[in-house]
Amino acid sequence: MTIPRSKLPADARLDTLAVREGLPPSPWGENSEALFLTSSFVHPDAATAARRFAGEEEAFVYSRFGNPTVMMMERRLAALEGTEACIATASGMAAIMLTAMALLKAGDHVICSQSVFGSTIKLLAGEFGKFGVQTSFVPQTDPAAWRAALQPNTKLLFAETPSNPLTEICDIAALAEVAHGAGARLAVDNCFCSPALQRPAEFGADLVVHSGTKYLDGQGRVVAGAVCGPEALIEGQFVPVMRSAGMSLSPFNAWVVLKGLETLSIRMQAQSARALELARWLETQPQVERVYHPALASHPQHALAMRQQSGQGGAVVSFVVRGGRTGAFAVIDGTRVCSITANLGDTKTTITHPASTSHGRLTEAQRQAAGIVQGLVRVAVGLEDLEDLKADLLRGLATI
Ligand SMILES: Cc1ncc(COP(=O)(O)O)c(C=O)c1O
Numbered sequence: 001m002t003i004p005r006s007k008l009p010a011d012a013r014l015d016t017l018a019v020r021e022g023l024p025p026s027p028w029g030e031n032s033e034a035l036f037l038t039s040s041f042v043h044p045d046a047a048t049a050a051r052r053f054a055g056e057e058e059a060f061v062y063s064r065f066g067n068p069t070v071m072m073m074e075r076r077l078a079a080l081e082g083t084e085a086c087i088a089t090a091s092g093m094a095a096i097m098l099t100a101m102a103l104l105k106a107g108d109h110v111i112c113s114q115s116v117f118g119s120t121i122k123l124l125a126g127e128f129g130k131f132g133v134q135t136s137f138v139p140q141t142d143p144a145a146w147r148a149a150l151q152p153n154t155k156l157l158f159a160e161t162p163s164n165p166l167t168e169i170c171d172i173a174a175l176a177e178v179a180h181g182a183g184a185r186l187a188v189d190n191c192f193c194s195p196a197l198q199r200p201a202e203f204g205a206d207l208v209v210h211s212g213t214k215y216l217d218g219q220g221r222v223v224a225g226a227v228c229g230p231e232a233l234i235e236g237q238f239v240p241v242m243r244s245a246g247m248s249l250s251p252f253n254a255w256v257v258l259k260g261l262e263t264l265s266i267r268m269q270a271q272s273a274r275a276l277e278l279a280r281w282l283e284t285q286p287q288v289e290r291v292y293h294p295a296l297a298s299h300p301q302h303a304l305a306m307r308q309q310s311g312q313g314g315a316v317v318s319f320v321v322r323g324g325r326t327g328a329f330a331v332i333d334g335t336r337v338c339s340i341t342a343n344l345g346d347t348k349t350t351i352t353h354p355a356s357t358s359h360g361r362l363t364e365a366q367r368q369a370a371g372i373v374q375g376l377v378r379v380a381v382g383l384e385d386l387e388d389l390k391a392d393l394l395r396g397l398a399t400i
Contacts, residue, residue: 003060004023006022017080018080022073034068039063040062040063077210077226080199087227087238089248091225091247092191092209095226096123103237107132108133109153110157111135111136111156111157112159115166119361140161140163143171143178155185165292176205186207192314197314201229206230212226213225218345270383274389276293279296283298315382316379330396335393335396337392342354352377354376355372
């Protein structure tokens with residue numbers, strides 16, 4: 001037995017794949033994908049069970065390393081990212097941990113952007129440091145700095161583009177060239193754009209990492225993650241780690257993300273357009289010192305962002321207000337529509353103070369290196385009426 005694929009034409013386009021890629025329906029013919037809440041699967045006889053456990057016959061065995069609902073999500077996300085395979089994980093951080101566990105051993109070296117999500121810095125420098133993996137942190141936007149950091153034992157380059165919260169863009173193709181020239185792999189955290197706007201594998205990234213918690217779910221319901229990449233690598237090096245280490249995604253959470261993928265493209269377009277309009281408006285506010293959004297002409301990597309991100313900037317806008325932390329807190333506390341939470345990627349607009357939340361565990365030096373100043377506010381724009389969002393921010397801005 002092999003697990004069948006859906007009956008889509010081979011040339012089905014992205015929007016069709018987002019709604020329909022996965023597995024064929026069960027014998028009951030359900031139209032919406034089934035949620036298989038089962039921990040294990042039953043075999044017809046002992047010999048078949050033995051073959052399946054030995055990997056000689058493809059079948060579902062145990063939901064820690066294989067479940068039909070999870071597989072539907074994996075196939076759909078792989079199709080959207082344009083990669084051969086995908087492995088779902090319990091969270092975005094589990095996806096990064098799985099990537100490191102699958103690719104690295106003691107004595108290996110990683111080059112990582114210094115602008116990545118705070119927990120990624122903690123995980124690589126702290127946790128993997130304990131196991132003898134050394135990580136160098138470099139400026140996200142400077143390929144020469146990445147090249148200069150190469151060592152004979154460099155195995156992995158890790159970038160997040162756009163970065164959280166300053167939306168710094170790295171040149172994926174340039175970093176892929178640096179990595180491949182040194183026999184290393186490039187992994188890109190595509191959380192901020194999602195495959196609806198940016199497909200890092202098209203620019204040469206070997207692995208695409210996701211926090212499914214963000215735009216893939218899209219409505220702030222579940223914590224989830226995934227790694228997309230070549231089948232040989234995922235099957236050969238990632239699945240065995242998952243089988244032993246068990247950072248698997250629950251079928252329920254996979255189902256929520258699977259259904260979220262159906263509206264991903266349309267949400268990303270709408271939320272990006274709102275974010276750009278809000279960013280332009282913020283640029284005109286006297287209390288705002290600086291606005292970060294890749295689609296603004298003032299963004300330092302604007303041209304690169306437009307090339308890499310399907311001409312759109314994503315839905316996250318960060319801005320620095322006068323008055324440091326006091327000013328930032330006034331804006332946040334003035335809101336009545338936005339949710340004060342560090343999560344992003346929701347249809348509900350969220351607002352946060354990165355220096356004391358997502359990046360609060362970093363040292364002041366690490367925060368300075370990442371450019372996270374006390375006056376910085378991050379807004380992840382959802383689907384509310386833009387005029388209500390402007391009024392929401394203006395309430396606090398007017399008091400500065
Ligand atoms: C860019 C980025 N990568 C990874 C993560 C981690 O994802 P999760 O919270 O699903 O573990 C986050 C979480 O905020 C993030 O913003």
